[in-house]
Amino acid sequence: xxxxxxxxxxxxxxxxxxxxxxxxxxxxxxxxxxxxxxxxxxxxxxxxxxxxxxxxxxxxxxxxxxxxxxxxxxxxxxxxxxxxxxxxxxxxxxxxxxxxxxxxxxxxxxxxxxxxxxxxxxxxxxxxxxxxxxxxxxxxxxxxxxxxxxxxxxxxxxxxxxxxxxxxxxxxxxxxxxxxxxxxxxxxxxx
Amino acid sequence: xxxxxxxxxxxxxxxxxxxxxxxxxxxxxxxxxxxxxxxxxxxxxxxxxxxxxxxxxxxxxxxxxxxxxxxxxxxxxxxxxxxxxxxxxxxxxxxxxxxxxxxxxxxxxxxxxxxxxxxxxxxxxxxxxxxxxxxxxxxxxxxxxxxxxxxxxxxxxxxxxxxxxxxxxxxxxxxxxxxxxxxxxxxxxxx
Numbered sequence: 001x002x003x004x005x006x007x008x009x010x011x012x013x014x015x016x017x018x019x020x021x022x023x024x025x026x027x028x029x030x031x032x033x034x035x036x037x038x039x040x041x042x043x044x045x046x047x048x049x050x051x052x053x054x055x056x057x058x059x060x061x062x063x064x065x066x067x068x069x070x071x072x073x074x075x076x077x078x079x080x081x082x083x084x085x086x087x088x089x090x091x092x093x094x095x096x097x098x099x100x101x102x103x104x105x106x107x108x109x110x111x112x113x114x115x116x117x118x119x120x121x122x123x124x125x126x127x128x129x130x131x132x133x134x135x136x137x138x139x140x141x142x143x144x145x146x147x148x149x150x151x152x153x154x155x156x157x158x159x160x161x162x163x164x165x166x167x168x169x170x171x172x173x174x175x176x177x178x179x180x181x182x183x184x185x186x187x188x189x190x191x
Numbered sequence: 192x193x194x195x196x197x198x199x200x201x202x203x204x205x206x207x208x209x210x211x212x213x214x215x216x217x218x219x220x221x222x223x224x225x226x227x228x229x230x231x232x233x234x235x236x237x238x239x240x241x242x243x244x245x246x247x248x249x250x251x252x253x254x255x256x257x258x259x260x261x262x263x264x265x266x267x268x269x270x271x272x273x274x275x276x277x278x279x280x281x282x283x284x285x286x287x288x289x290x291x292x293x294x295x296x297x298x299x300x301x302x303x304x305x306x307x308x309x310x311x312x313x314x315x316x317x318x319x320x321x322x323x324x325x326x327x328x329x330x331x332x333x334x335x336x337x338x339x340x341x342x343x344x345x346x347x348x349x350x351x352x353x354x355x356x357x358x359x360x361x362x363x364x365x366x367x368x369x370x371x372x373x374x375x376x377x378x379x380x381x382x
Contacts, residue, residue: 002206005200007226009198039207055249068256069263071260080272089265
C-alpha cells in the first residue's frame with residue numbers, strides 16, 4: 001500500500017493523536033478511516049456534518065420513545081385506530097427532546113422534523129406558518145403528520161390559529177406567545 | 192499580516208489522497224483546508240463516542256430502513272394499536288408478512304443480506320436492548336432478542352417480523368423460545 005504525506009493544522013493533528021492514544025489505534029488508521037468516510041459521503045452528495053446532524057436527530061427520536069414500523073403495518077394501524085391525538089402528544093414530546101438537545105432555530109427544527117416524517121415530504125416552517133406538501137400521501141397519514149407538527153410547535157411556544165388539510169397539502173397558521181382559544185378554529189378541507 | 196498557522200504532516204494512503212485531491216479541486220479548496228475540515232468533523236464525531244466509519248455505517252443502515260418505506264412512529268401509538276388488534280394470530284401474521292417483504296427488499300438491495308443483518312437489527316429495533324446473532328456453519332442461525340423493560344407484545348411482533356425476514360432469506364424457524372423480555376430463535380436453511 002502506497003503512502004503519502006498531507007499537511008494539516010497542528011492543533012487538529014494533536015487532537016487526532018490523543019484520540020488514537022485513547023482508542024488504542026494508530027493515527028494512520030483513524031485518519032484513513034475519516035478521509036475514506038468523507039469520500040464515501042461525498043459520493044452520496046452528503047457531507048459529514050449533515051450526516052452527523054441527521055443521526056443526532058435519529059438518536060433524539062430513539063430517546064423520545066419512537067420506533068421503526070413497516071409501512072404495511074402502519075397502514076393497517078391507521079385504518080383501525082384514531083391516533084391523531086397521540087401524534088400531537090408525541091410531537092410535543094419530540095419537541096421537548098429537540099429543545100433539550102439545543103434545537104431552537106426554526107430551520108433546525110424543520111430539518112429535524114423532515115428527518116422523522118420523511119425527506120420526500122416538503123416541509124417549510126416560518127414564524128407564522130408551516131406548509132407541508134406531499135401529494136402522494138393518504139389523507140389520514142397527512143393528518144397524523146399535521147398533528148405531530150402541531151405538537152412540536154406547541155412545545156416551542158406557538159399557538160395554532162388554524163389548521164387546513166387538503167389533498168396532499170397541510171397549512172398550519174400559528175403565532176408565537178399569545179394564548180388563543182383554539183376550540184373550533186381547526187378547519188379541515190376534504191380533498 | 193495573517194497569523195501563521197502551525198502545520199504538521201500526516202501519513203495517509205495514496206489512493207485516498209488522490210480522491211481527496213480531486214474533491215478539493217472540484218470544490219475549489221486547498222487540500223490543506225479540506226483535510227482540516229475532515230479532521231474537525233472526525234473530532235466532533237468522536238465527541239459522541241463514535242468513529243466516522245461507525246457514523247457512516249449507521250447512516251447507511253438508517254437510510255436503507257427508511258428507503259424501504261419504514262416509518263418512525265411513537266411507540267405508544269404502536270402499542271395502543273397492537274392492544275386494539277382483536278386477533279393476535281392475525282397480528283403476528285401481518286408482521287411476518289411485513290418481515291418477508293423486508294427480507295426480499297434486502298435481497299434486492301444487498302449482496303449479502305445475512306452479513307448485514309446483525310447491524311441492521313441493532314440499528315432499527317430501537318425497542319430492544321440487545322440483539323445477538325450467531326451463525327453456525329452456513330445453515331444454522333441463532334438470534335436472541337433481549338428487552339427486559341419492553342412490553343411483551345413488542346417482542347412477539349418482532350419475533351414475527353424476524354421470522355418473516357429469515358424466511359425470505361431462505362431459513363426456516365426450528366425453535367422459538369419466548370419468555371418475559373427474551374426471545375431465542377433458531378433457524379435452519381430451507382432444503
